[in-house]
Amino acid sequence: MYSRRTNSLPLVAVLGAILVGGVPAWGGVGLRWQPPQQLTAVGEFIEIALMAVSEDSASESFTGLQAVVTWDPTKLSFLGIRDPCEAGPCPANAYRWSSIGLPTGGENDSLDDGEIFLTAFGQFSPPFPTATVDGLLVVYFRFEAVGAGLAEVALAPSSSFGNTTKVSGIGPSVTGTLGPPAEVTVIGCGTPTVAAIGSRYVAITPEAGVTPVALLVEGEAIDPDVDCLSAFVQLDGRLGATPVFRLAEAWGVMSVGDRSIIPSAVYSIRSACGVGGEIQFMSDPVSVTTWRWGDVNGNGDLLFEDISLVFNGSQGIFNGGTMLENLDLSPCTPDGVIDDNDIADVQAAFSGNPFPCVAPCADAPGLSALADLVACMSGPGIDVAPACRLSDRDDDRDVDQCDFADVQLTFSPSVP
Ligand SMILES: [Ca+2]
Ligand SMILES: [Ca+2]
Ligand SMILES: [Ca+2]
Ligand SMILES: [Ca+2]
Known part of the structure; x- marks a missing residue:
């Protein structure tokens, strides 16, 4: 167990000697998190500031503080603290501590278990740490978001090792109220799974999660036919300028076919995640290349069997492992119907004619x-x-x- 060092430090006596006479009226010094709420995504880094706040209208000096900090380690991974005065000049609302850190042992033997213990000691002579009404910035706690959901970072009154959260003054403790936990909403914005399912279609499956997702399709820079394309998947499987947000399970496996989805083109697809209809985070991109024109079974060859598969599809027969999207070549915005026009297009392709539609970035x-x-x-x-x-x-x-x-x-x- 730790000794309660802030109480036993000689600096208490020193400060007492300095301040006795002026005898400030000690008000409470509360501890708060700033910001109280924030939004992040798995894989992102965040900081949360611990603030020491005067609980009456006057600023309150104190000698040091200690804090038991807890969090959900399945959603947040603790990376360390950041002293705002460590490098360069101190921000106006911060303080240069004589020492601040996580003492070894006890709570801090493991930094991955959701409980740590912080100590901060003021200087031995003025200026002393002073809690203002707006708050003194004590230190930042740094985390990486590792799991989706609502994660809380809290100040606990006491730890499993018996240490307590408190603000030390001269004489009696000046600990005020401990503010509510900081709420960190962690969004899972994983890379979607994509596959080419024809020369005119791609299938996109967003990663399961609790946050609405829009699906962004962009042409890759290496492909001049589509490099200008940047559009969102719409409910009908077309592409449009407006992001459409849905939960992954509502999207399911989305077949996307559009005038802008053309053969042998390279697309880059990402999930755009956010709440309230706004994009807050983007997943990593994943690349997909559509099948060559007229190849309706995706084997890279354009043979008579491709014609026969489209013909069968026009009769409602999907054989050779094909599905409608594989065979739907025509018109330039494919129509979800296999008919004579699709047969004419596969025949024309077989005869060596190029894709007959204008590329989106031509x-x-x-x-x-x-x-x-x-x-x-x-x-x-x-x-x-x-x-x-x-x-x-x-x-x-x-x-x-x-x-x-x-x-x-x-x-x-x-x-x-
Ligand atoms: Ca620990
Ligand atoms: Ca083929
Ligand atoms: Ca068609
Ligand atoms: Ca015409």
Whole structure:
């Protein structure tokens, strides 16, 4: 067991000799946590300040303090204390202690068990530590968040080794009230699991947790076709600008197919976590590459069997381990239906035609796009050959005046 050193120190007598005569009216000095609440995520580092606060309207000097600090070690890992005056000048609301630390032994034999004991001793001559109404910054406690949930960091009146939390004055203790525990809400914002499930779809599964998650899809910088893309998964599996927050279990395994999800493209996917509809933390990213155009069983080859799988899918038969997302190639925003257009696209791909849709980050079409369009003009409702599909700007398989208008707009961006 520790001796209650602050009581037995000679400095008490020294201070007494200095202050006797002026005899300050000792008010209580309370101990508080600052901030009282904070939000963090697993893997993040936090600091919580211990404040000594005067409990009446006047500042109160004291000689030292000791504190038993407890926390939930399954959610927070203690990293140490940080004396704000250790390096450089002291902040205005802090104090240069003659010594502050975690004495060896007892509570501090283990720093991982959720209980430690702090001692802080004032100087032997003025200035003495003084609790103001706003609070004296005693020291910071540093933690790493290691488990999700609500974690509390508390001041305990006494420890399992018999030490107590108190503020020492001259003569009687000046310990005021011990403030409530600091509440640390730890969010789990783990990296989602992702997989390519086609040339037009990815599957995203956020890590289970208690915090709502939005799913951010970005194109990787190495891929110029998608490098400008940064969008959130919407409830319908499309991408949009607004983050949609749901619990992981509500998302489940989310199939994401969109105009911006194109073949053989490299995407970076992260969970964006937060409460109240705001992003507070981002998970680490995970990379995924969609299947090559027309390969509907993900084996990297484009063979006759790929055509046959799409044909079977159009008949409602999903064989060879395929599912709908694998086979849904068309239109440019895939429609969740396997029909003649998907068959036409896999056949065109098999014949060597490239992916017929404009990449989300493609350069604006040049004058050649206008010439291509004129050469490919088929008229309303008349399907064009695969080689002309890039001129089908509105994705209805013909090349007509609507497509012409679309290209025209790219040359006149100010037109509404
Ligand atoms: Ca301990
Ligand atoms: Ca294949
Ligand atoms: Ca389709
Ligand atoms: Ca068209």
